[in-house]
Amino acid sequence: MKLKTFTGGIHPPDNKQWSSHKAIENCPLPAEFIVPLAQHIGAPSVACVEVGQHVAKGQEIGSAKGFVSVPVHAPTSGEIVAVESRPHPWGTALPAVVIKPDGEDRWSAELQPADPSDLSVDDMVEKVRQAGVVGMGGAAFPAHVKMSPPPEKKIRTLIFNGVECEPYLTADHRMMLEEPERILRGVALLQYVFGAERVVIGVEANKPDVIDLLEKECAGTPVEIMALQVKYPQGAEKQLIAAVTGGEVPSGGLPMDIGVAVHNVATAAAVTDAVIHGRPLIERICTVTGPAIREPKNLRIRIGTPLSHLVDVCGGLVEEPGKIILGGPMMGFTQLGFDVPSTRGTSGLLLLRSEDVAAQPEGPCIRCARCVQACPIHLLPATIAAYARRDLLAETEEYCAMDCIECGSCSYVCPAAIPLVQAIRYGKAAILAKKRNS
Ligand code: SF4
Ligand code: SF4
Structure with a gap:
């Protein structure tokens, strides 16, 4: 059967062989965390801690300002050593909270698990907001905002994005393979929140192990696993909607305008952590990869870990990189060095050699279309x-x-x-x- 997809697009080499077979490893704690207060679309959070204060893991260190904003939390227990501007992946210095870990990695006692059957839809959305959950596919849009469509915009189809079409990145692949239960519990919670009639997890056909596993895990449930053609940018929201539903989001419109909501599979896992375990978003899976790193890995990193630490944990550099990219090579952000921290949107750290990025001189347009x-x-x-x-x-x-x-x-x-x-x-x-x- 012909696999579904969108029109247009390209087929770059996927280069996932560097890390697709590597099981997720827990990244050791760095000597210092730099937690940016601006990590999401919307108003940045505002520091609510002071230098010298001791914080517990998961404690709020930055408060949300406005509806389209989320709080940020301490990635471990330790002492606040600075609240100041530090280099940020967005290319400028921005306010951050700097934490020196105490080595105890002790959770805040205020964070408590909950039985979701005791929670209303509004309770769940509020827990997701308090936990600072954002879209984990890279856009980092606050999840609670997407979970609160206006009453006239009924969501009939809920799509989970397990496509990971960016070359090199394998973080979502490994998470779907190793932590399906965490994702599927979030899928069920989000289906309940939206009251969606149809639920689909879209996965590109280059992940047959994930498709087999999720089909087994979802047998007898309303969740449909849809294998999609391997094509970039299959994981972009509008292209995924086109492939799964055949529908088109109007120019300037939103998926909710055609009764659809899209969440990344890693966002579903973060919703599970927030609603069931009462845990804020302080970590994510990140692929550290490319020909210029000695040992490519899929790491579970705490938010605020400096990139230099990720390089050390992966055995250091093979050679001085020609390009440092946060995210994938197509839509990622080029960095000038390793002094910036990871954020909630850091799906990958890609290190390319100079020969991989040799620039071709620009010529005139030949109208080839x-x-x-x-x-x-x-x-x-x-x-x-x-x-x-x-x-x-x-x-x-x-x-x-x-x-x-x-x-x-x-x-x-x-x-x-x-x-x-x-x-x-x-x-x-x-x-x-x-x-x-x-
Ligand atoms: S970058 Fe913009 S113009 Fe270029 S192919 Fe993508 S959507 Fe089209
Ligand atoms: S039409 Fe011009 S700009 Fe477009 S691909 Fe061809 S040469 Fe490049």
């Missing part, structure tokens, strides 16, 4: 990028630049090596800045 065929949103990337590069923002917007999901497929296929996604990203930022200032 490969970028158009690759674009999963059916945009005209060459046209939008050309307008954006000339600061013609009205035209950039008119050609639907704001619908671009910045997947990089256009840049990947361009034989002229035109930095299309970079130009479009610039155009989008300039349009938003102009709107803010007008």
Whole structure:
């Protein structure tokens, strides 16, 4: 049977062989945690601890400010040694709480498990908010906001994203294989919260071990496991919805507009931890991989672990990397060094050699239309990028630049090596800045 997918997209080498067979290891605690107060979409949290204070593991150290915001929590017990700006993966220095671990790794006594059958939907959503759960696929959008659609937006289909289409990354793969119960309990909780009629876990067909396991685990339940064609960006929200339901989210709209909600499988696991175990989001699975690291691994890391510690735990560098990327090579963020900490959105640390990233000089556009065929949103990337590069923002917007999901497929296929996604990203930022200032 032909596997479902979306139109457009590309087939980059998946390079998952570096780490897909590596079982999850617990990363030892670093000498110091740097916990950024801005880790999610929305208002950053505000520090609620002082230098010299002793905190327990899971204790709130940053309070949420507003509905689209979440608190942050101590990743271990220890002493607050600084509340100051530190280098952040977003490319600037931002406020962070710095903790020196006491070695006891002692949970806060205030965190208590609960029986979900005693909880209302509102109780569950509040527990998820208090636990600081955000979308774990990389976007880091507060989960409680997604779990609170307006009453007129009934969610009929709930999709769990187990696609992990970014090359190199294997964190979700290993989590689905090794911790299916943690994920499936969260799936059931979220189905209850949304009252969804249909529940689907989408997994790319390059993870047959996961598909077999989840089909066995979900036999006799309403949860459907759907094997999807291997294609990038199959894990992007709108493309996953198109593959699973055949529906299209309207331009400028949200999945809830067509009765769909999408959560990552790792978010479902974090919901289990929050609702059933009363535990905040202080750790995640992260793939440390690439040809420039000695021992690629899938690590369970605490949020706030410096990247330098992850490199040490993976045996150090084979050679000085040509590129350091947080996340995957297509949509990840390039870093200047290892002094930044991991955040809730750190699905991977990718270390490439100079020879892997040798830049081809840019040439003129030859009107081959490969970028158009690759674009999963059916945009005209060459046209939008050309307008954006000339600061013609009205035209950039008119050609639907704001619908671009910045997947990089256009840049990947361009034989002229035109930095299309970079130009479009610039155009989008300039349009938003102009709107803010007008
Ligand atoms: S225009 Fe945007 S959405 Fe389309 S391929 Fe390029 S980066 Fe992806
Ligand atoms: S892929 Fe590159 S060369 Fe081909 S039309 Fe698009 S921008 Fe031009």
